[in-house]
Amino acid sequence: MKCAELLFSGQKVHHVTLPSQSEPCEYHQKKVLLFLLEKCIKTKFKQAINAVLLRPGILVLINDADWELMGELDYQIQDKDNIVFISTLHGG
């Protein structure tokens, strides 16, 4: 596995519009992640799911704050949220 963007077809920034919410159901991180994965990852699908959901060394930031402060997968995504995945892999 290389840097995280390589899993997402080499693209660094993705603007994702989530399907509109017909009912007042809230989007949870997990759904968004799965949506992102389906939408953006063309190759190495399994690896990517492992990398992001089980995240051995991938940090997740929501609006620049550590997602551990936001309830991780239970966080409810708001409009215009900015989600960043940072790989902690060795570049040494």
Place this chain on the structure above:
Amino acid sequence: MPALCSNCSEKRAMLKRPKTGHSLCKLCFFFAFEEEIHQTIVAAKLFKPGETVGIAASGGKDSTVLAYIMKLLNERYNYGLKLMLISVDEGITGYRDDSLETVKRNQQQYELPLKIVSYEELYGWSMDAIVKQVGLKNNCTFCGVFRRQALDRGAIMLRVDKICTGHNADDVAETVLMNVLRGDIARLRRCTAISTASEGDGVVPRCKPLKYAYEKEIVLYAYFKKLDYFSTECIYSPNAYRGYARTFLKDLESIRPSSIIDIIHSGENLSVREGVKMPVQGTCSRCGYISSQALCKACVLLEGLNRGLPKLGIGKHHRLHEKILSQQPLTENEEKKLKSGDF
């Protein structure tokens, strides 16, 4: 909305520190992170005023944060150190050439002198050429052994008194685990030491100022400070044993973040029972570098490469080393064993 910083109670908390569990804002985190490294440096008396210190720089997150913080603390606390960057060019196309570009930018950004030493110039072999001969198994052995020596050679050329490396808490904990798994008692005993004394001519003392810094915090520090670093994994490393130790450690960390510091603590307090046989440190009879054998590992690996017998340095072939030293021919059977067939 995340909670407020547990330190200043004013700003929004931006991260949860794995070591302490505290939720801190950016500024309080920067301060705590920098102060802890300062404390580590002071408590272990890593440097003396007037020393020239080489920072082993790869362009990755750890060494970039190390270079940034060493410069910052040197100025903030008047360490009186002269800092330099030392990089090793292993000759890995598509990886090291790109990361060296990052180091060159760091050189400008931090205004530190930079020295690059390459495998090609030191050994006559780039990693690209080595992998062509040995394949993707054991290639990390060549790279690791050569890098250690290359850094020393670079340090000697620059006449530095000490080298500091970007090894972080996760790295040290991984190494403890690996040495346990391999039963390597000699390395297990020394791998948690924060600094090495000079072990002889040609070996420059080394230290790890980031030894107690979590990888997560290093990455977030670099991200929040917008430091310029390179974050691709080496293209030749997927088979390295370390990867398994790392995944295991990350799993432990997600259940209990203090695991990492606890493993280091365990490693630091292990004592080896008397009577356990330890290798005796001597010097290599060919190049004079420290070695517990007649020939150092780098010379054996190099001899193997140059003779087209790359397995010579992998595994135990000590008996053959004397033959090589006295330039006796190897038997056909011995040659066959050392060819790359089942690499």
